[in-house]
Amino acid sequence: MxxxxxxxxxxxxxxxxxxxxxxxxxxxxxxxxxxxxxxxxxxxxxxxxxxxxxxxxxxxxxxxxxxxxxxxxxxxxxxxxxxxxxxxxxxxxxxxxxxxxxxxxxxxxxxxxxxxxxxxxxxxxxxxxxxxxxxxxxxxxxxxxxxxxxxxxxxxxxxxxxxxxxxxxxxxxxxxxxxxxxxxxxxxxxxxxxxxxxxxxxxxxxxxxxxxxxxxxxxxxxxxxxxxxxxxxxxxxxxxxIPVVADAKTEVQIVKQRATELLQRYALPTKVPPPVIELITTVFREIREGKSKEGVSLKQPSTTLSTAEAIGVTIESALRASYFGGDTVAGEDIARNIVGSIVKEDLNDLAALKEYAKLIAQKRAANNKVWNSFYQGVQQVIRQ
Ligand SMILES: Nc1ncnc2c1ncn2[C@@H]1O[C@H](COP(=O)(O)OP(=O)(O)O)[C@@H](O)[C@H]1O
Ligand SMILES: [Mg+2]
The missing domain is CATH 3.40.50.300 (P-loop containing nucleotide triphosphate hydrolases)
Structure with missing residues (x-):
């Protein structure tokens, strides 16, 4: 038939x-x-x-x-x-x-x-x-x-x-x-x-x-x-x-475009500001590569931190913010979702995130609001 x-x-x-x-x-x-x-x-x-x-x-x-x-x-x-x-x-x-x-x-x-x-x-x-x-x-x-x-x-x-x-x-x-x-x-x-x-x-x-x-x-x-x-x-x-996207700018663009398209389905009042998307993509990229923009070596977790994961974290952060938070996605929303995506089966992977927060996020937090709220968010999540 x-x-x-x-x-x-x-x-x-x-x-x-x-x-x-x-x-x-x-x-x-x-x-x-x-x-x-x-x-x-x-x-x-x-x-x-x-x-x-x-x-x-x-x-x-x-x-x-x-x-x-x-x-x-x-x-x-x-x-x-x-x-x-x-x-x-x-x-x-x-x-x-x-x-x-x-x-x-x-x-x-x-x-x-x-x-x-x-x-x-x-x-x-x-x-x-x-x-x-x-x-x-x-x-x-x-x-x-x-x-x-x-x-x-x-x-x-x-x-x-x-x-x-x-x-x-x-x-x-x-x-x-x-x-x-x-x-x-x-x-x-x-x-x-x-x-x-x-x-x-x-x-x-x-x-x-x-x-x-x-x-x-x-x-x-x-x-x-x-x-x-x-x-x-x-x-x-x-x-x-098919290689992992080679340059950071393109990756930000993919995450922006796909997250916006996918978020339309939910018709949320919450905005995801571009610096937030840049932050999420940068964190994924640096941890994936085991190296920060400044050349600091980082621990790499056992999970793959793909572009698709960054898209997922962006969407879940926006959902969390609109259901339990405010009009814009805050550092805490991102921190909570990033943990879930980096630490999957192996609890030791949390160490990679902790190290990243201490060596990289803390420094950037000093003169950047978005990074500051992300750093505070990770500290809160780690403490719990
Ligand atoms: N190079 C890329 N160009 C466009 N979208 C991408 C790219 N890399 C990842 N994505 C996005 O990531 C998401 C997951 O990709 P997917 O095709 O399921 O990955 P794979 O099959 O390789 O595991 C898709 O929403 C896709 O739009
Ligand atoms: Mg596939």
């Missing part, structure tokens, strides 16, 4: 989160309306327009219902242009794409936007876990109907891979290295044959991939070794390493 793809059928109202193709529909439509260059078969946009969609920075004037309208294409992914270009070229080729990197570097985010721009659908996704089976990957059966009627094409339930093949779309395979080798092997046959065999069906027992089908997989480099990709699978993927 064809899967009803509700994600692309309604407008997504009343959802906690909308897929990229719905949230950024206006931008995608504007790009499509002026895009008349060649593109790979079944792609919604040309490779150049996909790149513009991901990197942003253009204004496009189109006509919507007879009225002229200018749509700004916002930046989605902050990173090297060459990384995004290589990703797009790979997806147009015979090889699949694997985005590798530390957790929270925007791999899933980039993969979602690539799928939205190229296929108009980012929801054909498999989450790799230790429990992922070949059935989650390929297809399963409606057991009750198979008992009554036997295996027929109507009783087959296609998994996202099969749907993506039939529709010529991209499949997203998240956390691919978490899957057991058997499941990874099933992917080898999908990638090399571009077909799935259904031996249970008496005839017409092959599903062939349409042009446009390809796979974007993601893998955390911290997880590598859990189930490392087999040599056969490695050969079929182009690896693209």
């Amino acid at each position: 064809p899967r009803k793809n509700t994600a692309t059928q309604d407008k997504g109202a009343g959802r906690l989160r909308q897929p990229a193709e719905i949230q950024y529909r206006e931008q995608l439509q504007a790009l499509a309306s002026v895009d008349d260059t060649d593109r790979p078969e079944n792609w919604r946009l040309s490779p150049a327009s996909v790149l513009t969609y991901i990197l942003g920075g253009e204004k496009i004037t189109t006509t919507v219902k007879g009225k002229k309208k200018t749509v700004e294409i916002t930046r989605k992914f902050y990173g090297d242009r060459s990384i995004v270009e290589r990703a797009i070229v790979t997806l147009a080729s015979d090889r699949a794409l694997l985005l590798v990197g530390e957790p929270g570097t925007g791999k899933s985010w980039l993969s979602e936007h690539l799928a939205a721009a190229i296929s108009g659908d980012s929801t054909l996704t498999i989450q790799g876990t230790a429990g992922t089976t070949e059935e989650h990957l390929k297809y399963s059966w409606n057991v009750a109907r198979v008992i009554a009627e036997g295996p027929t094409a109507d009783n087959l339930i296609p998994a996202p891979t099969m749907i993506a093949m039939q529709q010529g779309r991209l499949l997203r395979f998240e956390e691919s290295t978490r899957c057991v080798p058997d499941v990874q092997d099933a992917l080898v046959s999908v990638l090399s044959d571009k077909a799935i065999a259904i031996p249970e069906l008496p005839d017409a027992n092959m599903v062939w991939a349409k042009p446009g089908f390809n796979i974007i997989a993601t893998a955390n480099s911290r997880d590598q070794g859990v189930n490392e990709l087999s040599a056969a699978l490695k050969r079929r993927f182009n690896y693209i390493h």
Whole structure:
């Protein structure tokens, strides 16, 4: 039975989160309306327009219902242009794409936007876990109907891979290295044959991939070794390493943009002033790198302090301030949330934060209000 793809059928109202193709529909439509260059078969946009969609920075004037309208294409992914270009070229080729990197570097985010721009659908996704089976990957059966009627094409339930093949779309395979080798092997046959065999069906027992089908997989480099990709699978993927954002300014910009977008959902009266976002990003960065701006060496905790964590702390600090505090986010709000994000399993990680407060925050607190309130906040939290 064809899967009803509700994600692309309604407008997504009343959802906690909308897929990229719905949230950024206006931008995608504007790009499509002026895009008349060649593109790979079944792609919604040309490779150049996909790149513009991901990197942003253009204004496009189109006509919507007879009225002229200018749509700004916002930046989605902050990173090297060459990384995004290589990703797009790979997806147009015979090889699949694997985005590798530390957790929270925007791999899933980039993969979602690539799928939205190229296929108009980012929801054909498999989450790799230790429990992922070949059935989650390929297809399963409606057991009750198979008992009554036997295996027929109507009783087959296609998994996202099969749907993506039939529709010529991209499949997203998240956390691919978490899957057991058997499941990874099933992917080898999908990638090399571009077909799935259904031996249970008496005839017409092959599903062939349409042009446009390809796979974007993601893998955390911290997880590598859990189930490392087999040599056969490695050969079929182009690896693209997604680095941690290189410069401090860009990281502040990412946190600002994403936190503002995500906070809109809550409609809070609380403001998050730019210096607060700068402070959060700086603390994460310096502790992550084990070195302050002034060159002071710092203890590094066992947790990864990614850009994504900084976004999380910004949002939670804003929520805390608006529920239990005042109109603006204060140092105490940040301090409480930063502790939770630095000290996860290992209580010794608290030492890293304590040291940071003493060596770095205290000095900056002397002539800076925001740093002062952060320093006081950390002292309070540590004392408790
Ligand atoms: N380079 C980046 N550009 C844009 N957003 C980023 C970047 N790095 C991290 N983020 C943000 O961090 C959040 C988490 O990223 P995610 O894609 O889930 O990380 P990963 O899959 O690498 O663990 C997303 O909201 C994303 O917007
Ligand atoms: Mg991810």
